[in-house]
Amino acid sequence: MxxxxxxxxxxxxxxxxxxxHQSKISFLRSFLEEFKNWEFNRDLFDLDENGYGEAVYSLKKNKRIYSLICFANALSDDERSDRVIATKWDAAFVLHDGIPTKKDISRLKINVPKQEVGRVSYKELTLSRANKSLRVFNHVVESLTNGKQPNNKILSDVGYLYRTTAVYGSGKFGLADRFRLKNRNEINGPFRLEMMLVYLIRQFTFDQVNHIAKCKNPQKSIQLADKVSRSLGIGNSTGLGMAPFIxxxxxxxxxxxxxxxxxxxxxxxxxxxxxxxxxxxxxxxxxxxxxxxxxxxxxxxxxxxxxxxxxxxxxxxxxxxxxxxxxxxxxxxxxxxxxxxxxxxxxxxxxxxxxxxxxxxxxxxxxxxxxSDEEKYFNIPTDRTISDLRNILETKYNEIIKIDFSEKENNQNFWFISKNKEEPRIANRYKEEGHELEQPLAIARDIKKLYIKISNEKNSLTIGNFLINNNDLRHVVRRAFIIEKFPYAEIQDNIIGSNLVPIDMLRLKLSFFGAMKFDPRSDKWLRITMFQGAPLAKELNNLDEHWMYN
Amino acid sequence: MISLSEIDTTCKRATKAIGFSWGVAEEIGKNMRLLEMFGIPGVNNLLEYFNIYKENNFKKTSLITEKNFSESKPFCPIVSGLNFLDQINSLNNFKEINFKNFAYPIIFLPFASRASEIIGKRIFINMDEKKFILNFNQTIFTNSINDFKIVICNNLSINFLDNKNTFSEKKWNDLYELSKKTFVDETDNLKKNTAGAGLTDND
Structure with a gap:
């Protein structure tokens, strides 16, 4: 059949x-599957009695080594914020290609805690920062210090010790460009290096609480039980930054x-x-x-x-x-x-x-x-005709081209990049300023514009000749010819309409990451947990692929 | 070091900021990334061009022909490049295309490099005395390794190079003879039993 x-x-x-929802194809699960035969090591663990300092973790196979470098700092409660506008965090992390030298660590120690305003090099692969869930972190440290495992209810209400507030890759802030790594089979899957970074951060969070408890009470303290560690993941706060990506x-x-x-x-x-x-x-x-x-x-x-x-x-x-x-x-x-x-x-x-x-x-x-090799599809096939383009718009966007964008509600929002943080935002164009700097994300509206524009053009006109006077629509002409080849490439909705729920876009992406327990904090940002229930780094070699359901 | 991804994004945004559409800006982002990857200073040229863009009037040609002359206003490398790329399937029939008075021609190079890949032919570009061969968007050869600052090019010529071998037939045959030394002489038995296909053409 x-x-x-x-x-x-x-x-x-x-x-x-x-x-x-997450599934077997989610990136964190395929990452674990790929790296299950790699050797895990803690290469450096130099924290003071408060858990501040540096640590290095690595995954190694044959001659390939990936190292997570962790920098944990003191942070006062009033400085702690999950918003992307924050400038300080409890800990900052970078995934380094190979074994970092002392010189690398010194360089990174200056830059990594600064995150967006620091600079890293092509030897670094992904970058992140994270804040403690103070309630859980303090409870766990206190329990372990007193020789007890933490209260399950408190742990399960939150599900993690730390939450990351951004994970960067793909050339941001000087990180390695993808092309430098494209021949590595083990990372030939989307976001694999981002998943590796988060997974290794998780191990650091366990080691840090164990270390602090031991420093506080060397005689009585105990370590977090493996079963309890496994039940904890890494939280993540995600805002609109992810939405334009898709x-x-x-x-x-x-x-x-x-x-x-x-x-x-x-x-x-x-x-x-x-x-x-x-x-x-x-x-x-x-x-x-x-x-x-x-x-x-x-x-x-x-x-x-x-x-x-x-x-x-x-x-x-x-x-x-x-x-x-x-x-x-x-x-x-x-x-x-x-x-x-x-x-x-x-x-x-x-x-x-x-x-x-x-x-x-x-x-x-x-x-x-x-x-995806996105570059391959970038050139517009300018020898094609208006007839071809019309056919694509009518078949691939048949509901989109029925939307009336003269109605305010269908044209209500605009996406822009904030000057402060260079991050995407969405606002009401009829109430806020700045819509003249709108990002090219109003695909539905611009596709409709293109459809109207070509309605008076000759079927035989080539796209090359059409573009001579219509380069303002170039971005959607390119897009239409991409969408022609890829059935699931386009969101079949208007993402500037008044009905938009931006977290739907975030959830889509996060489900592919393998996130669970989506916790919307508004219609524009949410918290999730990653790797909750996953095997610990030392157990990676005995991975049960259905660990989610144990 | 600035990554290529950062170059792409920032050049794209700067191009939009100077007044081009997002679609054009996307092209410039990719092009500058390409130039910088080849070690040619795209970012410097683009910034210098944008610095004078608003105060000067540039010729924005639409249909490119064999001879494109503009006495008063230099040709805009972005608009010329876009049209060259978009019209490449018809321009490909010309033996040579000439521009006179062309601003910041280095910005034009990646458009031509991408066009070379589309038509499957090498493209030779002469910018006054600086020469470039664009090889199917894989590499760029030039006789000008250090000096990539050209504010105005008086004569810019473009030739589409025929696909032909760099070696003679004799040289090829000599090499082929050498390669045959890896083959095994066939005995009658080997002919019968090792081909896989039938013994007659009609099987």
Whole structure:
């Protein structure tokens, strides 16, 4: 049986993309899978009794070494902020290519804690900073100091000791450009170096609390139990900075979604499901329940989604127990059709993620297809014609070109880069100043403009000749010809309309990172946890690929 | 050191700030990244051009022809470059294209380099006496290693180089004969049993 890929006009709507969950193709999971045979070491650990100082961790295989360099500093409570506008953090981190020399560490010690206003070199790969969750950090240190493991409830309410507030890569602030690393197989997956940095930071947070407790009370203190450490991840506060990324990298977005869609299609095409695969699916689904029920958020928006998800999962569970027969042909296709009909978007995508769990053989080849050589698609095919362009707009943007942008609500917002932090922001163009400096992210509006513009042009006119007088639309002409080749490259929504919920865009990206427990703090930023439940660095060699559901 | 990614982003934003559209700015970001990767000072040339851009009037040609002359106003390298790239499939038929009075021609180079890749031909550019060969957007050869500052180029000529070998047929045959020494002489038995295909053409 041939199953069609899901319709981009449904999947690429923001409400659907904002319902995506982590899965086997998520970057943090594929990172662990790739690095499970690497040797982990703590090469330097030079902290004072308060936990301030430097540490170096490394992952090594053959002659390749990646080193995380950590700088932990004193920070007063009034200086601690998760906002990107902060200038000081509890700790700053950089991932270095190879073994850092003393000279490297001295250079980085000056620059890394400054983050955006410091400079790093092409020998550095990713850069980040993090703040303590004071409540959890202090509780853990105090408990360990007194010879007790920390209180589970306090830990599970938060889920981490530290949260990062930005992770930078790809040439920012002097970091290595991607092209310098493109022939390294082990990092041939999106954001793999960012995942490595976060994973190693997690280990530093455990070592730091253990160290402080030991300094405070050498006789009585104990170490954080491995089981407790495993239950902690690294938090992350994410704002609008991430949102434009998925608009600015259409081929990459396509490859992420396409990997998921191709995997689902192949799973739906399985005629007879093996008993063990069925059992694994059911086990992961059941065990994942605790990830949902321990999901804490103050956001009404997210609480409603979680509550609906729990109801839907209960319904799904009952259906699977009482009515569903895995012995019939193409059971996953039947199940998929049922969930599409009966469950909410949040639960549909949750179940799709679960369906992927038993099928490494199907999924792993697609993980290798999730990067993109974006440069390859940059040139506009100027020998093509207006007729071709019109056809693309009418087929790939058929709902977008129906939007009336003369209506204020459809043209309400504009995206801009803030002068203070050089970070993306969104504002109401009818209330705020600055819309003349709008970023080219109003794709829907500009596509519509292009569609109107070409309506009076001859079908046979070449794109090259059209552009002579229409370079103001060049960015969307380029885009249309990219989208032609990539079905899932475009968000099928208007991201300047009054209905936009920006965190849908963030959630999409974060789900591919492998984040869990999305906790919106407003419609523009959220907190998440990464690597919660993941094996510790010393356990990496015995990775259980379903660790999420243990 | 500034990364290529930073060069791309900052050149893009600066190009938009000077008054070009975002689509054009994207081209300039990629182009300056390319020039700097080849070790040619794109950033210096771009900044100098932008410093005089608003006070001077530059010729913004639309359709490029074989001979493009502008006495009073020098040609804008960005608009000329864009049109050269966009019209490359028809320009490719000309033997030579000439511009007279061309501002900051180094900024034009990456457009031509990318065009070379699109048409699959090397492009030779002569900027007064500075010569460049653009090799399918893979490399740029030049006789001018250090001096890349050209404010105005009086004569800029562009030739599309035919794809031809750099060696004679004889030299090739000599090399081929040498390569044959890696082959195994076929006995009758080897002919029969090792080809994989059938023994007659009609099998």
């Amino acid at each position: 041939q199953i069609e890929l899901r319709d981009p006009n449904i999947i690429m709507k923001l409400s659907r993309l904002g319902s995506f 608009v600015n990298h259409p081929t990459l977005l396509n490859n992420w979604i396409l990997a998921r869609e191709k995997s689902l299609k192949k799973i739906r095409e399985i005629k007879i499901v093996d008993h063990n695969d069925k059992e694994l699916f059911i086990r992961c689904l059941n065990n994942s329940f605790k990830n949902v029920t321990t999901w804490q958020t103050d956001s009404d928006f997210q609480r409603k989604k979680i509550s609906q998800l729990i109801k839907d999962l209960t319904k799904l569970n009952q259906y699977l127990k009482n009515k569903f027969d895995f012995n019939k042909n193409y059971p996953f296709n039947d199940l998929y059709l049922w969930i599409e009909k009966n469950l909410s978007e949040e639960c549909i995508e949750y179940t799709v993620s679960m369906m992927m769990e038993p099928y490494s053989k199907i999924i792993n080849p697609h993980i290798k297809e999730m990067s």
